[in-house]
Amino acid sequence: MGLTGLFLIFFLVVHASINGCIWFNDGGKTFLYYAHFMGTNFLVHIAEFGLFAGLILHIVDGLLLWKQNRDARPVKYSYSVVPEKSKWYSRSMGILGTLILFFLIVHLRNFWGPNRLNQITTGEELNLFDRMQEDFNNLWMVLLYVGGCFSLFWHLLHGFKSAFQSLGLNNVKYNQAIEIAGTAFAIIVPLVFALMPISFYFHLVH
Amino acid sequence: MKFNLKVWRQKNAKAQGKLVDYTIDNINADMSFLEMVDVLNDNLTRKGEDPIAFDHDCREGICGMCSMYISGRAHGPHHAATTCQLYMRSFKDGDTIYVEPFRAGAFPIIKDLVTDRSAFDRIIAKGGFVSVNTGQAQDANNLPVDKADAEKAMDAAACIGCGACVAACPNSAAMLFVSAKISQLALLPQGGPERNNRAINMVNQMDEEGFGNCTNIGACEAECPKEIKLTNIARMNREYLVASLINE
Ligand code: HEM
Ligand code: SF4
Ligand code: FES
Numbered sequence: 001m002g003l004t005g006l007f008l009i010f011f012l013v014v015h016a017s018i019n020g021c022i023w024f025n026d027g028g029k030t031f032l033y034y035a036h037f038m039g040t041n042f043l044v045h046i047a048e049f050g051l052f053a054g055l056i057l058h059i060v061d062g063l064l065l066w067k068q069n070r071d072a073r074p075v076k077y078s079y080s081v082v083p084e085k086s087k088w089y090s091r092s093m094g095i096l097g098t099l100i101l102f103f104l105i106v107h108l109r110n111f112w113g114p115n116r117l118n119q120i121t122t123g124e125e126l127n128l129f130d131r132m133q134e135d136f137n138n139l140w141m142v143l144l145y146v147g148g149c150f151s152l153f154w155h156l157l158h159g160f161k162s163a164f165q166s167l168g169l170n171n172v173k174y175n176q177a178i179e180i181a182g183t184a185f186a187i188i189v190p191l192v193f194a195l196m197p198i199s200f201y202f203h204l205v206h
Numbered sequence: 207m208k209f210n211l212k213v214w215r216q217k218n219a220k221a222q223g224k225l226v227d228y229t230i231d232n233i234n235a236d237m238s239f240l241e242m243v244d245v246l247n248d249n250l251t252r253k254g255e256d257p258i259a260f261d262h263d264c265r266e267g268i269c270g271m272c273s274m275y276i277s278g279r280a281h282g283p284h285h286a287a288t289t290c291q292l293y294m295r296s297f298k299d300g301d302t303i304y305v306e307p308f309r310a311g312a313f314p315i316i317k318d319l320v321t322d323r324s325a326f327d328r329i330i331a332k333g334g335f336v337s338v339n340t341g342q343a344q345d346a347n348n349l350p351v352d353k354a355d356a357e358k359a360m361d362a363a364a365c366i367g368c369g370a371c372v373a374a375c376p377n378s379a380a381m382l383f384v385s386a387k388i389s390q391l392a393l394l395p396q397g398g399p400e401r402n403n404r405a406i407n408m409v410n411q412m413d414e415e416g417f418g419n420c421t422n423i424g425a426c427e428a429e430c431p432k433e434i435k436l437t438n439i440a441r442m443n444r445e446y447l448v449a450s451l452i453n454e
Contacts, residue, residue, distance in 0.1 A: 001421075065419055069377035072418030074311050078212075078225055079304040081278035083374065083428035090423045091376055162422040165436070168444025172437065 001065060002166035004058035005159050009185070011051055016192050022205050028129025035128050039115065059101065066094040089154040090162070096155040103148030110135055136200035149194035156186035207233040207294055210302040211246070213258055219314050225304070235295040239282060240265060240272060242294055243305075259318040265290040267431065270366030273373070274319055275306040280370035280429045288368060288431045308373035312380070312415045323369050325415040326383060330367075332411040333404035334387040336396050349395050359393040362386045364432040371426035371434070377418030382426040384412050385442035386434045392445055402449035409446050 018038065021031040038044050082091075089096065115126045135141050160182035164170050170178070199205045208231045216223025230246050237245070240262050247257035263271035272289040276282035282292040297303060305319065313321040351359075363386075371382035388405055391397025397404070420439060427436045 065421065069379070069418040069421070072311050072378035072416060073309055073376075075223075075309055077275060077278070077306055077309055078214075079278045079306070080275075083279070083425050085428040086376075086423045086425040090421070093421060158422070165422045165440050166420075166443055168440050168442075168447055170437065170440035170444075175437075 001058070001061050002163035004054050004061060005163045007054045008051075008058060009156070009160065009163075011054075012189050016189050019196055020192060022129065022132070022196060023199070025206060027206065028127075032127065032129055036125060039119070039125050055104075059097070062094060062097055087158065090158045093155060093158055096151050099151040100148060100155060103144065103151065106144060107148070110141075132196075132200055133205075136197040139201070142197040142201045145197040146194045149190040152193070153186055153190040156190065157183065160185050207235055207297070207299045209233060209242075209294075209297065209300070212302065212304045213319070214306045215258070215318055216307075216315050218317055223315065223318075225306075233294050235293070237294050238265070238290055239274070239276065239292040239294065240290050259316075259320045261320050262290060267291045268366060270368035273308045273321060273323075273369065275304075275308055275373055277303055280308065280373040281368075281431055286431055286433050288366075288370075291431075308369050310369075310372050310378035310417065312378065312417045313369060313372065321369075323367075325417070326367050326369065326380070328415065329380070329384055329408050329411045330387060332407040333400065334391070334408060336391065337400060351394060355393045359390045362389040362393070362434065362438055365390075365430075365434050366432060368431060370429050370431060372417065374425045374429035375418065375420075376423060376425060377421060379420045379426070380412050380415070380417040381420040381439045381442065382430060382434050382436070384408055385438035388442045388445055389438040392441060401445060402453050405442065405445040405449040406453060409442070 018031065018034045021034060022028060024030045082088075111128055111131060114131075115128060118124060118126050136145075161178055164178050164182075196205075208229070211228040211230060212225045213228060214223055215226045228246060230242065230249070233242050233245065240260070243258060243260055250257045261271045261273050263269040265272070267288045267290060270288070272281075274281065274289045276289065276292070277297075281287060281289045283296055284292050307313075307315050307319045307321050308323075310321075312325045313323055316322050365383060365386035367383060369380075369383070372378050372380050375382075388408060391404065392401055422436075422439075424436060427434065
């Protein structure tokens with residue numbers, strides 16, 4: 001869980017950096033340059049397999065975890081109070097992850113799927129910048145993306161710190177730093193992603 | 207004081223249990239929760255009914271025997287206290303109090319509020335000790351221990367094996383208990399030679415007993431009567447990971 005989670009976190013950094021290039025406001029030139037590299041480079045294609053494998057492992061692992069943990073208490077309490085120190089989002093990682101998954105399916109259908117299909121059938125890449133401009137004119141689509149990022153925020157708020165605890169990479173000296181870095185990461189990355197469709201919707205990117 | 211109690215009654219491990227309502231009056235505010243149940247049982251016995259089975263022993267917060275999930279929390283509403291250290295003054299006159307056993311597949315119910323927590327003993331039997339004991343206690347200066355490590359080991363050793371961590375955890379994980387037992391030895395030189403096998407064997411036994419997996423939620427730490435810290439779990443994970451990488 002921790003290893004695959006950190007791997008996905010690493011992917012998020014790359015993904016956010018490249019997509020952030022839309023804000024150069026050069027009609028997507030810089031963005032498309034990197035998108036072209038990511039879409040055609042052989043090594044990146046191999047890494048892409050790794051990414052899907054990592055994502056699937058993460059999901060399978062998460063579902064196993066969820067099932068084992070549910071089965072570990074066959075008879076539930078009739079009445080239970082949640083201690084304040086235990087956070088709702090820590091208890092809801094499975095649900096938050098599932099929300100992210102639904103979002104990811106729509107997201108991949110929007111960009112990744114059609115692009116790869118086009119590459120296979122015609123050998124040409126799609127202009128993903130144009131597609132973004134089109135898709136994010138639709139308010140519902142923008143709201144869906146913002147919702148996906150919101151789920152990601154909660155998922156990461158627990159996940160980032162949790163991964164360090166799970167891997168035993170936890171030390172009284174560094175806990176504070178991990179805490180701050182985790183919270184900052186959980187806020188910044190989903191926020192950057194959420195701002196993309198919003199920027200397109202309000203025509204702040206061109 | 208007067209209370210309405212909803213107590214879990216279950217004849218034996220296989221029977222279907224249910225919450226049964228009792229009312230009790232004339233309870234002294236300074237009685238412990240266990241003494242209140244004693245009074246209730248006395249009343250039941252006089253009426254010819256079956257008294258409520260519950261675990262207890264030292265009644266001073268050191269043995270870990272008393273359990274009970276009271277008002278939705280392991281050992282009741284008091285922070286860092288066992289059920290024998292919970293007093294009726296913590297409740298309001300006329301309160302309705304839920305009393306259930308610690309619930310986990312790995313802690314099967316024997317009767318009413320009594321659960322079988324021998325899974326913990328089987329985990330300890332897999333390595334929660336130092337195998338050899340040679341000669342007399344030697345001079346303390348022969349084995350220097352860093353003061354900070356000694357403190358951490360002592361803090362971990364405060365665990366009384368009560369199982370509140372399992373009861374409070376939404377996953378019924380036993381990581382806080384096992385990590386305390388692994389940590390108290392991992393931090394001291396005496397525990398060094400066997401640390402790798404200890405970590406692997408105890409963790410494997412924990413999984414075999416059917417406890418859930420830790421997802422770093424923190425309910426255990428919040429409810430532990432001895433305030434065992436989550437950092438012990440990180441230490442156990444580290445011990446286990448290192449041991450799995452290098453053990454032959
Ligand atoms: C496809 C959707 C996803 C699902 C279904 C999912 C599910 C889960 C589940 C069930 C857990 C463990 C729950 C727990 O600790 O209580 C988890 C943990 C975690 N997830 Fe996800 N997740 C998804 C996507 C992601 C993404 C995109 C990232 C990062 C970019 C991520 C990062 C993490 C991290 C770091 C952890 C913590 C690992 C640990 O505690 O050791 N997850 N996820
Ligand atoms: S860690 Fe705390 S709650 Fe768990 S068994 Fe030990 S004393 Fe009880
Ligand atoms: S009876 Fe011993 S700790 Fe409560």
